[in-house]
Amino acid sequence: MLKFNYEEYVKTCHEVVNLFSNIEKVVDEVYNKGFQNIFFISSGGSVAEMLPLERLFKNHSTIPVFLENAGDIVLTGNKHLTKESIVLMASKSGDTKETVAAAKYCKTIGSTIVSLVGVQGSPLASLSDYVIDNHSKYMEHTFINMYVFAHRMLFNNGEYPEYTKFIEHIKKAAIKLVDSFEKFEPVAAKIAKDHYKDDYQIWVGSGTMWGVVYLYAMCILEEMQWIRTKSVTSADFFHGTLELVDETVPVFLIKTMDETRPLDNRVEKFINQFTEKGVIIDPKDYLPAEINEEIASRISPIVMAAILKRLSYHFESRTGHSLEFRRYYRQFAY
């Protein structure tokens, strides 16, 4: 597989899985102290990674949750953000400017900050009441850690009694994602070959998958490949964006396995009928073995985040545009 170190990946998976008990300890502690609501606050890709959690809680939990962009919240505030709030934040580097500013803001309010950071001792880590180790460079591991956080919270709240089985499955699935990669590899190569010269792509998704779609379009294709995209939810696709489609327009549908899959099916039918450049990616085709339907419906964003990263390498190898290159971001102050 392109740019893939099997041993290193498996080793990292084991490290991630072995730290689940730390996440559980943090969640149990903040849950038992009592709280009013949960805020998900971060910037860019990190807050997009929290979108599935927001949807998950709204579908399955009576705990009030709020998702806020770090850049916004320090200016707008939110009347529900209080010292009784748990704030989940994430930053791989731990020094994302807006996120650090938001952490300082939350501290003045007295909220409890739990953060996922890749660098211990970083500014975000120092500002947090609890730190969850998130050092793996693989995006799917951030999703996994967030899903463990969320489901442990639901479990404590009596809203996910299947938690123990869930964790067992995730532990197995994490390493088995390698099988998903292998299955997706020729598909990724074909997609990159067919689409690396696209001047524009529409990306569509729904439910808990929406965050993955939004993130991939903005933080990978736009930021790392300079490919113009429009990302839109499966519901909104039919209220404007559809009119752009003709047989020459690339439309990518990333299907969810959760409740909103019927909305994706409608988009799929439309794509098959009106463009010759449609790409449908269904996590169902790439699920690690031994994952049952119920758990699959919860973890399909993890699987998708994992295999889409593989697609990035294939785009890179076709376009010759390094995934590492930036002309503005973190290059200088603006």
Place this chain on the structure above:
Amino acid sequence: MLKFNYEEYVKTCHEVVNLFSNIEKVVDEVYNKGFQNIFFISSGGSVAEMLPLERLFKNHSTIPVFLENAGDIVLTGNKHLTKESIVLMASKSGDTKETVAAAKYCKTIGSTIVSLVGVQGSPLASLSDYVIDNHSKYMEHTFINMYVFAHRMLFNNGEYPEYTKFIEHIKKAAIKLVDSFEKFEPVAAKIAKDHYKDDYQIWVGSGTMWGVVYLYAMCILEEMQWIRTKSVTSADFFHGTLELVDETVPVFLIKTMDETRPLDNRVEKFINQFTEKGVIIDPKDYLPAEINEEIASRISPIVMAAILKRLSYHFESRTGHSLEFRRYYRQFAY
């Protein structure tokens, strides 16, 4: 002015303003009956028009609010949607398929439905507990009606004592928007001339203005002019989309006058530095006379929705692409 009937517009403004007392009656009644939270549920442009309300409540109110796409909510549910919820819905035609389905869904739950509809006796009107007349064809009037709904609610909740002054100003401003149109007309003509051949545009905005930006890009430029767009918040712009910008890329910034204006200022600086195709539209330049700063910060989305509609006509006159033409939407079942 292009495609503008002054007498008809002023007449419609008077009709809208004269119905404010009906909105107040509805709000007072549902407020006094008691409720747990407010849901904003609709499809496409109508739910985008509710985005400013969601932000407004989060910034200024302890009332819990939730915004849900009609297509999603019937599939996902939301644990906070109960018979104690007030649901605000909107559909100009009153027969938007997904919105009608969502109204039926809310009815089974027993929530109180308040809807803004343009057609009395339409399916949505029939399903609603309270109907607010929203027959004006001008988008700014939908915003105005929604803002009256929201601020009357805040007033009842002790969170907007300035309500009476606010309403007085809105009543005056509604008709004075004609002055804003006149001021914006040559600017709109120039923007359309410079940009009607664009193959792609980035649209940026923040805070209560984000809904206007999202709506305009998707429901006007994409749906009615088949111009490809990316709409992105001022905060997220710096986490991906910025990398697409060079001196040839059109970037439209629609500034807000609310708390998040500093985020827009940062985008403005970036645009001025890195593209020769930047367009900055600031509602401050087009405010109706006699509107003070505090009220301006609340109503800037109304002013912007109004003047952007003028821009649509200028795009239409340049592209020759009728704003009425659709190839898919409502043309057949898909």
